[in-house]
Amino acid sequence: MRIVKTMAAMLTVGFISTICITCILAFFGPAPAFDDTSDAVTRLHTSGEIGNSGHWANTHCGYYKAFGATSISCSVNVAGETYGVPSLHNELEFVQTLPEWARAKLSEPLGSTTANWRWLLDSRGWPLRALSCTALQEKGQPWIIRCGFGIRMSPDRPVFVPLRPIWQGLAMNTLLYALASIAVYELMSRVIQASRFRRGRCPRCRYDLRFEYRTGCSECGWRCMVSAD
């Protein structure tokens, strides 16, 4: 029963650490990128007529990676009246460079009915991305955030805290931080025990045994079973 409680406590510590570190990365990490000057893993530029409408569309997408942050941004500009948007799913080469969890999200901006918009998928977490958020901006309008809240909502460099779980990353990071907290806990308790031994005290309850370790500790029962044999 005790081991179950310890495991639950460590997993809780792991989960809270994951959320805290992800939020720190959102607050202090790099803002999601939109411009072509920053280092993108891959980029997509397409230009073409939408069907036989006579409207031309320019699509710019970028996939950016930084420490603890991954973002995908797209902008679509259609010359002419409000019309539909080109399918990003057709741009297979670009889509295949994206992480698995991000691909499905590309269908989100396709619901937009305006001609000119920008779309951003931002995710944070280390070592794996644990939380993500999407934001859509129609030309001249404020950003609409889905699953997150804004910190600095400048038109070009919006920064927000993501709240949508990326389950695999969330689980792996939680497990990793739980293991790390067990290691830290073990190390700390060994250091504390060694220091109590050096001072002649009981390593479990700190009761002063005056270096008399053979009979164990009368206060907490440490090693009493062993000494009774």
Ligand SMILES: [Zn+2]
């Ligand atoms: Zn004791």
